[in-house]
Amino acid sequence: MKSVVKLVIGTSLFLSAIACSKDDKTQIGHDEDRMMMIMHEMDKMMDTMKMTKDIDQDFSMMMIMHHQTAIDMAKEMLKSGKDTTLKRIAQNMIDMQSAEIRQLQAFINGHMKVPHNINEEQGMQLMMSMEKMARQADLELFTGNIDNDFATLMIPHHQSAMDMAEIEVHFGHDEVPMNLAAKIKVDQKMEIEELQKWLLDHRGR
Template identity: 45%
Template sequence: MKILFKLSILTAFVAVFSACKKDSNQLQLQGHDQNQMMGIMHATMAKMDTLKMTKDPDNDFALMMRIHHQGAIDMANLELQSGTDATMKQMAQSIITAQQAEIAQLTSFLKSHPAHGNDPDFDMQQMMDMQKGMKQADLQIINGRIDHDFAILMIGHHQTATENARLELLKGSESAMKTMAQSIIDSQTKEISQFQDWLLANGNK
């Protein structure tokens, strides 16, 4: 009797699953190892893992954000190349323009500001934030459709950046980096909301 009951449950599950497969709006998945956006995120994380920290919060914020920004630019370039949605392509171009300019500012700061701080706790928290963001990305539902994957993964990417920026506001001392940190919080919080609105309107497309 128990076996028949279990078989009935399994048959019902298969029937529901098969019916869902016929629905064009069903939740679709793609393996993370096959996903181009995830490939960029993993490559970015690998670069951050090898970053030699200085224990100076301002310098390490600049060093980490420079790599993190480049990851966003690489994802945005993929959206421009392979995406089809006009809104997402427009946001991608905006991200490229803004973050290329910030990378130039970060590089200029690093050239003119020798590391002199000693705050290993900042480095540890900064890396923990990045690793947490990567774990969250690995849990995201992605479907191989560039516009959808760009939007959903950039939300987490931006959230990690804002967490690091808040840490810089708390621990940093240089006005240039604190000003940039606040700018990152303001602009990327707004973009997170825009990505969320697009996903709510477009679903699993």
């Protein structure tokens, strides 16, 4: 878990530096940003989700919602964005995370028929990772530029997925969600690095 904390802190510092570089750009309110609107829809879904206290089940349900939000944001990027690098990243997100949603849903459909491993604490940790992402997103400065806002917001979104995946890897019981969680950690770390590089390359433009 220490490695996760270090990565979260590093990401937060990076995002703060990026935000400072945007001071000379036109800013818009969070509720006016199309990417943030998609995030708010996920928050509403999460608020109505009933936790089962089974780490494998709850992780799978939450990750499906989390992935669907990333897919919706990626589709918005493909529709309205301009940058070819970000469009490639967005399409890759859609392809990979759509496949993972299908795997997670298949797991849920079968897992509901067997006894659950009850643990309330891990479920609370999953929810805390989502709340942390929401707080980070609320600190971001948006310009209304789809390319910039997609890259900026997707970093904390991916970090949240990595945090949840870390919890599942350490405390899960079923190899299906645990293996998917391990894959998510690797894939989304690579995409975070790509998005960070893009933001650094386009800083001040």
